[in-house]
Amino acid sequence: MTKLLQVSDLRVTFESGFGKVDAVRGVSFSMDMGDAIAIVGASGSGKTVLGRSMLGLVDAPGVVHGSIRFDGEEIVGRSEKELRDIRGLGIGMVFQDALDGLNPVYSIGSQLSEIFTVRRGLSASQAKAESIRLMEQVGIHRASERYDNYPHQFSGGMRQRICIAMAIGMKPKILIADEPTTALDVTVQAGILRLIKSLQAETGMGLIFVTHDLAVARMISTRIVVMYAGQIVEEGLTEAIFQNPTHPYTRALLAAHPGRVRSWRDLEPIPDAFVTDSSGSEAENSTPQVVVTN
Template identity: 50%
Template sequence: MMLSVQDLRVSFARAHGPAVEVVHGISFDLEKGETLGIVGESGSGKSVLSLATMGLLPRTAKVSGKILLDGQDILPLPERDMCALRGRKIGMIFQEPMTALNPAMRVGAQIAEGLILNKGLSKSAARAESLRLLEMVKIPRAPERIDSFPHEMSGGQRQRVGIAIALALQPELLIADEPTTALDVTVQAEILDILDDLVTDLGISLILISHDLGVIGRIADRTLVMYRGDPVEQGETEQILRRPTQDYTRKLISAMPRRVRNSLGVQHA
């Protein structure tokens, strides 16, 4: 088992009054080479769950339960040990690439930075590997774009750079937090195809987070539906889409455009 999350609870301290629990007893398993979709509306706890897995929550957060990565509970690990895991074992694609990328650095240098610091590559070797990664994520004219600044690229290209950075240290698990937000339908499909190909070609595990069940339905093997921090429904994606058992899941399916439901072979819930 690549990842096993068991009874994960997250609460945040408040200046006045008791702490507020925002994730309530989430459990799921993720096999190597498998894609898990986590879906729910804004405020359902999806991103908090992903940040807890990465150990990136603020100090005001209290996390309990277990997060087993290759059988090791990483929840109690000190920050120094978590730093060693991030990038190497777990990579993350953040929701908004324009804020995740450094606007003052060329994109090639941002990819190369981790390779130099963590793998000890020379600048020339890191640049060559950065170019390979840009080509892997299908950046057009990669040899020219490697020296571009983020603002000189489109939203879809910036998201591809974010994927390249996440893949640079060859993690075994990739967490993609709303990777298609604010992208048009065509670019959205291209990003999802890239992620799906990476799972197949590299054998990595993927957690795909989205508020859109149509996005999840394209590539996820299994799906976890969340609502206000609670696990609503979990199972094979095809089963969730075609035979939902919970009203909230049916409402998410009903919110999908008809053409998306038709493309996934889903009847109106």
């Protein structure tokens, strides 16, 4: 049977006057409807580039090799127009940086409503009602009063929640969420994670969730993919990875909170330990990782 998503030997390279970066180095994995994959790994390990390549959003000078099949259709090498259709039909993404996802010159409400009028054929008044309902679902209080606000009138966390609302409003077959809740406070984060999970249960969409937070990964995913320096170094069922990590990098990640990741609420960021990348130099060490606080 055709896989919902089949990634084979994906390679992404950025080459410029400053040198060459192999951001993704031969990544292969697949997913079906209903799968929830968490991608974890240190800063610079290629998680965002991997996510963006699935929407054909790798910017120049990035070059993509290999194959990404969505519902049997090849994504690598497609024109921008074809990619727009594919994205519209089935793959949605919430970006790490909320400013990527909203247009500053249109009101929040009009950007949300457009999804329902254009993509789902609702009338203007139905679309407004649906938008306000979604705004409330992602925790925007007095949503009907905020409907006509512009992005600059929202806080960063609120904009991020609007981006999440827009992505799930499209009812994608696959939702790629790149650290979507990292900037949000804990109670809002909990609500968003629950919303994404319940939506997934309801629609059977595939979920690819990039996070630094192993407890979030445990809560949201059925499978975990561990990336290190552009490669998948470990992959397996979430509980199996927590019970029995095999790769030294995964062990090191888990060692930051010895066997106690019961709930992601127990966790708080701490600076990452030094990580040696494939070229032998020390990668950035400012990445938040996780530790148990109590």
